[in-house]
Amino acid sequence: MKQILIVEDDSFLNKMLAYNLTADGYGVTSTLNARTAAEAIRQREFDLVLLDINLPDGNGFELCKLIKPQHPDTIVIFLTANDQESDQIRGYEVGAV
DSSP states (O other), rough: OOEEEEOOOOHHHHHHHHHHHHHTTTTEEEEESSSHHHHHHHOOOOSEEEEEEETTEEEEHHHHHHHHHTTTSSSEEEEEOOHHHHHHHHHTTTTTT
């Protein structure tokens, strides 16, 4: 079973994503902040990380920098309301797709 980590501080969006992905047969771990996400990443490997950029205790770019060196095969996709091209470029630079 593919494992997905959701890192999204909007609890409604987080629950909605988790519900739908679980219903589709994925293993899902949901977190609301960077600290809890970092703990989850230390405990297991994920096939995919859905990562918000703006988190209450940090940002997704820094968390992605922690993930990719330890787990280079993990796919990271940013979820964000930001539509700035500079954020898109920065996401690619830290290893997101």
